[in-house]
Amino acid sequence: NAGVTQTPKFRILKIGQSMTLQCAQDMNHNYMYWYRQDPGMGLKLIYYSVGAGITDKGEVPNGYNVSRSTTEDFPLRLELAAPSQTSVYFCASSYGTGIMNTEAFFGQGTRLTVV
Amino acid sequence: QQQVKQSPQSLIVQKGGISIINCAYENTAFDYFPWYQQFPGKGPALLIAIRPDVSEKKEGRFTISFNKSAKQFSLHIMDSQPGDSATYFCAASKADRGSTLGRLYFGRGTQLTVWP
Structure with a gap:
């Protein structure tokens, strides 16, 4: 039972480089999310998706892009890496939201450093 | 604007003591209030959650107290253990309509x- 799988676990990027953070879930959840976690700042929502082909911006979308071509996968793209994007990134998924909300399952995280 | 305010930022408790973490929210439309536990190097995991139609929920040593009129909720960890040492996040969500x-x-x- 894999749950939410994120790759890679660690990455060092140079300023201006691009990369894609991969996220896959095997629970047939419609809802998927990308958060970033900075020390003392909690979890900030970057992008989310309510199903294949549907995505929307969260609180801090600048510098990122996402796509959702399948229910299982929700990759996060950084086009021009900047030091401000140094963070730990978490992908999550859930069955429902709000009053229908059930547990959000998180991946193990990707620690990204931009130098 | 911080939708959910949490305090304290850090907490040190002796083994066997009670740990109390408080959260406050502004949006009365929130209808789901979970607490997540995160160990170093791991993603957050759901610990316990409550809906606003009840004032308290208990699961083992963990209890959520909910005060709807004050728009506050708190996590109480009874008989705290060194294995409880982690970062705890409160959260809130609402059912949105439309898009x-x-x-x-x-x-x-x-x-x-939690000190042994």
Whole structure:
């Protein structure tokens, strides 16, 4: 039972480089999310998706892009890496939201450093 | 604007003591209030959650107290153990109608250390 799988676990990027953070879930959840976690700042929502082909911006979308071509996968793209994007990134998924909300399952995280 | 405010930022408790973490929210539309526990190097995991139609929920040593009129909720950890040392996040979400999605708004986290 894999749950939410994120790759890679660690990455060092140079300023201006691009990369894609991969996220896959095997629970047939419609809802998927990308958060970033900075020390003392909690979890900030970057992008989310309510199903294949549907995505929307969260609180801090600048510098990122996402796509959702399948229910299982929700990759996060950084086009021009900047030091401000140094963070730990978490992908999550859930069955429902709000009053229908059930547990959000998180991946193990990707620690990204931009130098 | 921080939708969910959490305090304290860090907490040190002796083994066997009670750990209390508090959260406050503004949006009365929130209808789901979970607490997540995160160990170093791991993703957050759901610990316990409550809906606003009850004032308290208990699961083992963990209890959520909910005060709807004050728009506050808190996590109590009874008989705290060194294995409880982790970062705790409160969160809130709401059911959105239409095209927007109800999503989790997280507090900034509380780093709990339980001394043996």
